[in-house]
Amino acid sequence: xxxxxxxxxxxxxxxxxxxxxxxxxxxxxxxxxxxxxxxxxxxxxxxxxxxxxxxxxxxxxxxxxxxxxxxxxxxxxxxxxxxxxxxxxxxxxxxxxxxxxxxxxxxxxxxxxxxxxxxxxxxxxxxxxxxxxxxxxxxxxxxxxxxxxxxxxxxxxxxxxxxxxxxxxxxxxxxxxxxxxxxxxxxxxxxxxxxxxxxxxxxxxxxxxxxxxxxxxxxxxxxxxxxxxxxxxxxxxxxxxxxxxxxxxxxxxxxxxxxxxxxxxxxxxxxxxxxxxxxxxxxxxxxxxxx
Ligand code: 5RP
Numbered sequence: 001x002x003x004x005x006x007x008x009x010x011x012x013x014x015x016x017x018x019x020x021x022x023x024x025x026x027x028x029x030x031x032x033x034x035x036x037x038x039x040x041x042x043x044x045x046x047x048x049x050x051x052x053x054x055x056x057x058x059x060x061x062x063x064x065x066x067x068x069x070x071x072x073x074x075x076x077x078x079x080x081x082x083x084x085x086x087x088x089x090x091x092x093x094x095x096x097x098x099x100x101x102x103x104x105x106x107x108x109x110x111x112x113x114x115x116x117x118x119x120x121x122x123x124x125x126x127x128x129x130x131x132x133x134x135x136x137x138x139x140x141x142x143x144x145x146x147x148x149x150x151x152x153x154x155x156x157x158x159x160x161x162x163x164x165x166x167x168x169x170x171x172x173x174x175x176x177x178x179x180x181x182x183x184x185x186x187x188x189x190x191x192x193x194x195x196x197x198x199x200x201x202x203x204x205x206x207x208x209x210x211x212x213x214x215x216x217x218x219x220x221x222x223x224x225x226x227x228x229x230x231x232x233x234x235x236x237x238x239x240x241x242x243x244x245x246x247x248x249x250x251x252x253x254x255x256x257x258x259x260x261x262x263x264x265x266x267x268x269x270x271x272x273x274x275x276x277x278x279x280x281x282x283x284x285x286x287x288x289x290x291x
Contacts, residue, residue: 199219
C-alpha cells in the first residue's frame with residue numbers, strides 16, 4: 001500500500017529549462033517510433049511546434065448543443081482552417097467529406113451522457129481508428145472521480161497499448177467532474193497521470209500556476225477552451241496558456257459558438273502560432289468579423 005499521509009507537492013519544476021528533445025521537435029517524443037512521429041508532425045505545425053485543434057465531439061455527451069446543430073454546415077466549413085479535427089466517428093463519417101486532408105484526432109471512447117452519470121465510458125475498436133485514417137486517438141480519464149477513475153484509466157492504458165501497436169499517438173483528455181478541484185495541483189496530477197500512462201498529447205484546462213502543469217508533463221499539453229467566454233477573454237486564455245508552455249489548443253465552444261467562428265479560429269491561430277498578444281488578436285478578430 002502506498003503511503004498516503006506524506007504526499008509532498010513538487011516544487012522543483014525547472015521552469016526555465018525546457019525538456020530535452022534531441023531528434024524530434026516535440027517534447028518527450030524522442031523515444032517514439034517513426035509512425036507516431038509522422039502522425040504527430042501532421043498535427044503539430046513544424047515551425048511553431050504548436051497546434052490549433054478544432055474540437056466538436058461534445059454531442060456524444062450533450063447532443064446537438066449550440067454551434068453543433070449542423071456539423072455538416074458550420075464545422076465542415078471551418079475544417080480547412082484548423083490544424084486538426086477532433087470528433088467522433090459518427091460525426092466525422094457523416095458530416096466531414098472524406099476528401100478532407102486535415103489530420104483527425106478520433107474520439108475513441110464513448111459512454112454515458114449528461115442525462116445520467118457521466119464518464120462511464122468504453123473504447124471503440126482500434127479497427128475504426130485505423131479505417132478512419134486517424135492521426136491520433138483521444139480518450140478521457142476521470143481522475144479523482146471515485147466511480148469512474150479506475151475504469152477510465154484502464155481504458156486509456158488499453159488505448160495506449162493499441163496506439164503503440166499501430167503507431168497512432170494517443171491524447172489523454174482530463175475530465176472535470178462536478179466534485180473535482182480545478183486548480184494547478186489537480187490538473188498537474190491529472191496531466192501527469194496521462195503522461196505516465198503513455199499519452200503522446202495531454203489535453204487539460206488552463207488554470208493559475210499552469211506553468212507547473214506543463215513543466216510536470218513531459219509531452220505536449222494542449223488546452224480545452226471550456227465554456228463560451230467573450231472573445232477577448234478566450235484569446236487571453238489561449239495566450240496565457242501558450243506563455244506558460246502549452247503546445248496549443250483543442251478548442252470547441254469558444255470557436256463554434258463565437259458570433260464569427262472563422263474570425264475566432266484565425267485569431268486563436270495567430271495567438272498560438274505567432275504569439276500575437278490578446279489585444280492584437282482581438283483586433284484581428286474584429287477586422288475579420290466585420291469584413
Ligand atoms: C469533452 C471534450 C471537448 O472536446 C473539450 O471540452 C473541448 O471543447 P471546449 O473547448 O468546448 O471545452 O473533450 O470531453
